[in-house]
Amino acid sequence: MAEQNSVIAFYDERMLAHEPNIEVPFLPGRIDKRVRSLLSGLGVPWKYPEHPARLTAIRQLLDLEPLPGVTFEAGMVATREQLARVHTLSYLDSIYQLRGKNAWLDVDTTAVSPGSLEAAEIAAGTAIAAVEAVVEGRAESSFALVRPPGHHAEPVRARGFCLFNNVAVAAAHARAVLGCQRVLIIDWDAHHGNGTQDIFWADPDVLFFDIHRASPFYPGTGNLEEVGVGLGDGAIINVPLPADAGDAAYLKAFHEILVPAAEWFRPDLILVSAGFDPHSHDLALNVSYDGFSAMTGILQSLARRQCGGRLVFVLEGGYNLISLSRGVRSVLKVLAGDEPPEPGQRGLAEVEAAAAFHRSAFVAEEDTPSTPTDAGPDEPSGTP
Numbered sequence: 001m002a003e004q005n006s007v008i009a010f011y012d013e014r015m016l017a018h019e020p021n022i023e024v025p026f027l028p029g030r031i032d033k034r035v036r037s038l039l040s041g042l043g044v045p046w047k048y049p050e051h052p053a054r055l056t057a058i059r060q061l062l063d064l065e066p067l068p069g070v071t072f073e074a075g076m077v078a079t080r081e082q083l084a085r086v087h088t089l090s091y092l093d094s095i096y097q098l099r100g101k102n103a104w105l106d107v108d109t110t111a112v113s114p115g116s117l118e119a120a121e122i123a124a125g126t127a128i129a130a131v132e133a134v135v136e137g138r139a140e141s142s143f144a145l146v147r148p149p150g151h152h153a154e155p156v157r158a159r160g161f162c163l164f165n166n167v168a169v170a171a172a173h174a175r176a177v178l179g180c181q182r183v184l185i186i187d188w189d190a191h192h193g194n195g196t197q198d199i200f201w202a203d204p205d206v207l208f209f210d211i212h213r214a215s216p217f218y219p220g221t222g223n224l225e226e227v228g229v230g231l232g233d234g235a236i237i238n239v240p241l242p243a244d245a246g247d248a249a250y251l252k253a254f255h256e257i258l259v260p261a262a263e264w265f266r267p268d269l270i271l272v273s274a275g276f277d278p279h280s281h282d283l284a285l286n287v288s289y290d291g292f293s294a295m296t297g298i299l300q301s302l303a304r305r306q307c308g309g310r311l312v313f314v315l316e317g318g319y320n321l322i323s324l325s326r327g328v329r330s331v332l333k334v335l336a337g338d339e340p341p342e343p344g345q346r347g348l349a350e351v352e353a354a355a356a357f358h359r360s361a362f363v364a365e366e367d368t369p370s371t372p373t374d375a376g377p378d379e380p381s382g383t384p
Helices: 013-017 030-040 053-064 089-096 116-135 166-176 194-199 247-265 289-306 321-335 348-362
Strands: 007-010 070-073 141-144 183-187 206-213 236-241 269-274 311-315
Touching (some): 007 321, 013 053, 166 311, 183 247, 247 289
Parallel strands (some): 007 141, 183 206, 269 311
16 A cells, blocks of 8 residues: 555656647638637637646746645546547547647637647546556556546547546556456536546446536536436436535535545546636636645545545636636645644634734723722722
């Protein structure tokens, strides 16, 4: 078993080569015309939101404010066989043909650049490497810092900036090669993980818990009634939330829905599709850094009770560079042994100290408690 609080963060610069640029010529076709018509209607300049700075901002913060116990390793390239466990061969054939090219893949503005296919293969392979590290006992937990993200990618198509479903590829590898029979996947990204749900829709050995902003927010799936089918009926758990939901709602869902479900399921491995767009800076929901820390603490405790601490995070969304990098660091800090703070309590001690400092200026003198004396019950106190 790995040493408690040992953490490996996986980071590979080759994933920075995924860099769609709408100013360069794309493959001509109906999708190109439709996307460009859509973008022209915005009336404001548009840049591809899923860009390399998402990863470099995280790495720069972790270099600037290093965390004891967190080490870094590079990723690896996923093979066709590994990808084919969750994607159809026809889809893989079609996407491999885009290697070295610029192309739009859907009207959700998912696109590829000349370096995108290798970056996506490395993103999926790095998620596998993060799982292998914890299953083999080299670390108690790990974090795959990857892009492009994956949870919108379906078996037959790319969607929502996602080419391959990284967390699904990692889960399938854990079951096929590493001896994990039951895998729990938690998705706390602001957007529903439609691709992950689709891949494991009828699978009783993967429990998928997704908490997200409710439809019609993109991608419009993840309703309460979507619970799986056949043998997998009940193995899909969706918790759709209103736009102003924050720490209290997330933690209530974790305590009252996720934890009991996980204890019933008894996973061999826990994976987290960790998006940081629920933070208020991304304008989707209102989760704080302390909220991310508290959720991590719950999952760490759950993993230690259920599966020897084996806990793997795989990066999904998050497009504000400050909240993305700070959010990742708040997760890694807890994984490395820091006690997660209680959300909503930050600053209370400072307010109490300020109140004590200022109180004498506005509390009336007669309200000040009198000083007790040694006078007896029948004797007047004070001087005659």
